Amino acid sequence: MAHIDYYFATLSPYTYLAGTRFEAVAKKHGATVTYKPLDIMALFSRTGGTPPKDRHPNRAEYRAQELVRQGKKLDMAFNLKPAHWPTNAAPSSYAIIAAQNAGGGDLGALVHAILRSVWAEEKDIAEDAVVKACLTEAGFDPSLADSGLLEGADTYAANLEEAIDRGAFGAPFYIVDGGQRFWGQDKLEELDLHLSGKL
Template identity: 40%
Template sequence: MSRTVLYYFAPQSPWAYLGHARLADLVARSRREVAVLPVDYGRIFPQSGGLPLAKRAPQRQAYRLLELKRFAEHLDVALNVQPKHFPVDADPAARLITAVAQHDGMAAAMQLAGAVLAACWREERDIANDATLGELLEECDLPLERLIESRGAETQARYDAHTQAAIDAGVFGAPTYVIDGELFWGQDRLDFVARKLGMV
């Protein structure tokens, strides 16, 4: 078995937020590695039959809110189901996480991803705002120059490559965890991830 869990997600995904800490715990306890791979679902959805939230039927939108509330209560995770800054352009945060992964390693990227997700879904902060992203870097003890590097062509190329890799792997939703080529879609599949990692 590969020692690496591929973690495809979007920084504005409430489902990634609900699963992030549990994934981090699973990876640590199983002594596996994690590849932190934020991707652009704006590119993935058209190729996989998915729709952005605003274009989904009202029934689906309403049920999504119900399920978010249910899971947040079940997991005892603080979550605003309709946060102030949502919908939000997640590309700046995704590129920043990508830059941190490149320069500071996956553990740092995992920490920053958790901070970004919490900023959106728990703290009512605007993750598209440079000032917010700078604050999150400081809170994670990461260099502020990562914000400048995140705007560069190399980081964009990495972000694009992650997205294409997700498409090639058959990813269609967030979060998706891939282990040895096997896909697990959704934070509610983390029990299966645990089994795959030999933790159950």
């Protein structure tokens, strides 16, 4: 049975556009998953990337077109300029880490609820009430938003270092236990084929 380490950021539009397709691929192949939220801006700066605000206009304009196209292609509500972006991603990331450790809910649904809050619902995921509502929606105890802070902070920092050590440089980033790496929501088909033994 394959295992996938899933590196992502709760502020990433491309992670949002993955929807729950990654979870469907993992389930199809009986793969286990460890969710590893991280600080995407720190990952960019450490691996040669450029934050969106500092990119050349050509890149920024293409990104804007492509995100809108992908949203339409996937039939997903998408706001290119959400009211609360960027914001502090740490609280939502800590909650995901705490939920994973606690168990009892649907982690994929939690991640998607948080990302949907940013990119489709104009909510601020730095707010405690928003994070708690997402935890509840995904079947977790909302108090995890409070109880998992210390452990979440340590794991969040460790996820960044591990991602860099293992070759990640963006989000979403999927690493299969054999070392095969897949970057981006548009590589889920390739991940599926790899897990099928075809790639």
